[in-house]
Amino acid sequence: MEGRVIRFLHTADWQIGTQFGQFEPDEAAHLAQARLDTVRRIADEAAARNVDAVLVAGDVFDLQTVSDTVIRRLFGALQAFSGPWIMLPGNHDAALVESVWTRAQRLNCIAPNVRVVLEPGVLLLDACRCALLCAPLTQRITYDDTTGFFDTAETPPGYHRIGLAHGSVSGILQEGIDSSNPIAPTRAASARLDYLALGDWHGHLRVDERTWYAGTHEQDRFRANDPGFMLDVTLSEPGASPQVEAVRVGQYQWHRWDETISVPTDVDALKARLAALGSPDVLRVSVNGTAALADAEALHVALEEARARVRALRVDLSGLQVLPTADDLAELGAQSGYLAKVVARLRGLQEDPEADPQQLKRAAEALLLLARFQRELPRDARSA
Template identity: 90%
Template structure:
């Protein structure tokens, strides 16, 4: 029997350029923290090995310090780590892996597989058929040699590769680094551990993607997991348990406001977020001035709680009601004309979207200025 953890796509060194520097720093640090969590789990679960199916590093050019920190994060588990280069950290003649070797920071229990071949784990009678990427993009199936690869009798046959199972994954990513969907069957594999897709996915009973250990995109494809895999005897079905290890939860909300209760609902959802959440929020639709102001306050309060927030309110039209106008002292006179003009810009289907967004912002700014005045001083 062999029990191992299957993980992949750590992308150590990811820059997170879409975020503010302090936000990006926390997100980058979480990738190290979650590697340490995987090491702790490996030790606690007493697994036989940890298989890392490619893209350990996001770039070949990460600093020496990043390389040292990554290998230092593995220390809690003293068993075998089997690491495979992927498309981001391919086993080039000169690569992040050769630099790590020169730095002498790879512990003896960490095996970096730089050439296609078979790695034997004799203590658990298992043979790992490894297909590292030796260039960033390939158009041949690097796992093809698995079919003819010889392994000792009675050993588990476990494949380890990085690429795209043809015809399975979305968004047209099947064009490079292809892997045949029948590979587990044709190569008599008990399990095929894959990396490249950033969510954990069951392709079939024996072929799995582990996904990235720490979410890095606003995409709902179940990232943030590792897989705890048990093979009891050669040929038997694997037992696969997804285990959540990621620190941050990324959310993408596209909200449309039509009635005041929509604002109340969104405010409640924002209030439920905490420091482990990363949010991209886009709001469209229409709201009364008071509701729009309340939503802006809720967004800024959420910004102070969550780890990172990207927000776009440019699609929300702010249309003052009679009550709003009365509160601002804008029922008549010059101020009423300004408000009417700004409202008209938003309601005119011929208006440039940028002008619509600026009109909404101007109304909110005008409201804030008016509310800061004593009620008796508000212009009518």
């Protein structure tokens, strides 16, 4: 009997429970919640697309020590799709003797349609004539290819052979990988797989025709590697090439900007880019160069206005020198007297070749703060 056409979603690296400590607490809370909300979106999509299963290729949780409440919330987020969920432990949530998975079992919150694969082996989905060759990580780091047994694993005739694993395809991911867990680049061919569903790399990536990383469902790093997707995979008869569609499900998009200011129009251009951002954006911006005091003030206001619009913002202005012009000093009443000496002292700190970044940052902030205080005073009350 020939295998029928099957369709499944491939996702990975949810890392539920991520803390996002680099952001303010309210920003971090929203980013953490988005990871759960996007799982719910995947469940909704799975139901709407009427897929045969959802394969989660590792790192469902970020830590073994996430709270019981987080565990319950994760499994509660799956309810919209009543078909099979196949979950594979990765390096962040490895299937240790005592793990987040054993706690979930004790909490009795894993629904019957959710299969957590804690041991290597073959899992049969007879309803769609599919054999899943599963290689869960049973420790955080391994140096042997856990998918090695795929080559000799026997599966029923006419069943699709689909591999599910978490690790780094050797020679493909050169940098930035989460772990050293190696996977042979030829595994799909040597194991006669129709499809190899991988996790660990946080962007969706085609390794070859049958080998894919889904990437994280919700972007969590300032890296442009196509995160925020799930893969909708269709397989016809066994041996046929898979049809893979990348579907964006992520709520937020992260941007990293490294800006250099040298002329006033650079400030105007950056202000325009900031004005185009909105609630789906997470931004980390570093600004270097030099700016007149008035331009630096305008940039500071634009950044604070952007902070109120975007989901999260990190700003580094330590590389920006604030150099008051004669017009700036006249406007502030700082052409002579004590205030002029303060300004000169702060400029001297900025021009000190041995100054550390924090010193430069404090000097620029002090100039901006001084300018704000002076502008709030009546003109006739400003220092002269």
